[in-house]
Amino acid sequence: MQTLREAIRPTTLIRSAKLCDHLGLDITIASETFQHTGSFKFRAAYELASNVPNDEILTASSGNFGQALAYACKLVGKRCTVVMPATSAKVKIDAVRGFGAVVDLVDTAVKGRNERVAELAAQMPDAYHASAYDDEYVIAGNSTLGDELAGRGFDAVIVPVGGGGLISGVITGLRRNGDTSAEIYGAEPLLGNDATRSFRAGHLIANETEPMTIADGARTISLGDLNWPIIRDGAIDMIEVSDERIAEAVRIYFGSANLKCEPTGALTLGAVLEDIERFHDRRICLIVSGGNVDPSLYSSLIAG
Numbered sequence: 001m002q003t004l005r006e007a008i009r010p011t012t013l014i015r016s017a018k019l020c021d022h023l024g025l026d027i028t029i030a031s032e033t034f035q036h037t038g039s040f041k042f043r044a045a046y047e048l049a050s051n052v053p054n055d056e057i058l059t060a061s062s063g064n065f066g067q068a069l070a071y072a073c074k075l076v077g078k079r080c081t082v083v084m085p086a087t088s089a090k091v092k093i094d095a096v097r098g099f100g101a102v103v104d105l106v107d108t109a110v111k112g113r114n115e116r117v118a119e120l121a122a123q124m125p126d127a128y129h130a131s132a133y134d135d136e137y138v139i140a141g142n143s144t145l146g147d148e149l150a151g152r153g154f155d156a157v158i159v160p161v162g163g164g165g166l167i168s169g170v171i172t173g174l175r176r177n178g179d180t181s182a183e184i185y186g187a188e189p190l191l192g193n194d195a196t197r198s199f200r201a202g203h204l205i206a207n208e209t210e211p212m213t214i215a216d217g218a219r220t221i222s223l224g225d226l227n228w229p230i231i232r233d234g235a236i237d238m239i240e241v242s243d244e245r246i247a248e249a250v251r252i253y254f255g256s257a258n259l260k261c262e263p264t265g266a267l268t269l270g271a272v273l274e275d276i277e278r279f280h281d282r283r284i285c286l287i288v289s290g291g292n293v294d295p296s297l298y299s300s301l302i303a304g
Contacts, residue, residue: 001076004047004141009035011148016257025272025279030149031259031288037095039217039265039290040145040166041068041132047141049076054128058120059083060113062216063092064264064290065132070101081127083116089216089294108210112221133165134224142166145287146173154182155282158268160289161186161195161238162218164227170287171234182285183236187271189213189243194222195231196238204228214243214297217264217289241270248273250301253288262293263301 014029032040045068049057056079059069066082073080080101084093085108096103106116121129131138142165149157150173157174159167167186174182188195192211198204206222213219223231241249249266252273253259268286272279 001050004043004050004144007046007075008043008144011035011145014257014259019252019256022252022256023272023276025276026283028154028283028285029257029259029288030145030285032145033259033261033265033288033291037064037068037071038292039064039068040142041065041290042072043144044138044141044165044169045069045072046075048130048135048137049073049078051137052128054126055079056081056124056127057130058117058124058127059130059132060117061132062219063088063096064217064292066101067092067095067099067292069130070096070099073101074099081120081124083113083120085113085210085219089292089297091294092292095292112210131163131224133163133220134226136226138165139169139172139226139230142169143173143176146170147177149182149285150174150177150179152285153283154285156183156185156279157285157287158185158187158271159287160218160264160267161188162264163220164195164223164231166287166289167235168227168230171230175234184234185271186231186235186238187241187267188238189215189218189246189267190240191243192218192220193240194220196240198223198228199232199235199238202232213246215246215264215267217262218267239271239274241267241274245270245273247301250298251304254302259288260291260293260298261288262290265289265291
């Protein structure tokens, strides 16, 4: 069996002169769109699937973790069941099934993903219940991205935030490599701003319902319990991004960097657009977390 570092693809670092000139900023894109299954989630999924002793894994996911875990389980010979919202992008549902996993669709307006997972867990006592973000294996897997970004002289690293698995991993990787100069910012949808409210208050605050932002990978109720102290102590700030700015960022990536980016991945550029003055005269790394987006949604976003 391959180790995690053997299995992952290194992140793709992109310097677009057109993008930098357009915004008047020094920007490097760290794109996980070319990672296995099209997002950073493969890092966490493979770390988890290759280390837990269970032969079956159960999870809830809006799509990216689900397909990453399905593929990781296929590679290591384990069974996988993924609870997904019925509103998930069709391309993500099809991908999870394509890797051989069982997909259980749930109407989140009637029943929460976690509630459905609890029901299935009672029927699958030997399965490992994997959180897409609140899990030590997930943080460890995602920390490899922080390892790759460490020591590159970035003044600011901006990370998309949903449940907090990516940003907590990036913080862990950067800091264990002695990179204390890079300030780490979270970028989350304004419509689901639990991380921002938690960061301001100094304690976890949950969204009342699953937020219906176009950034479907960030439709989470709350940061994870394991993620929270890492974020609280390691991040500089959270930046709320409107859906309008997210859509604008998707278009800018397409037009200025020739990069297909899903809305959740565009959160970091959206954060810069929301507060551009903050990042003048700084070397910025924008993490693009993935590129899995339904073609009809993507075409509508690009058309504006």
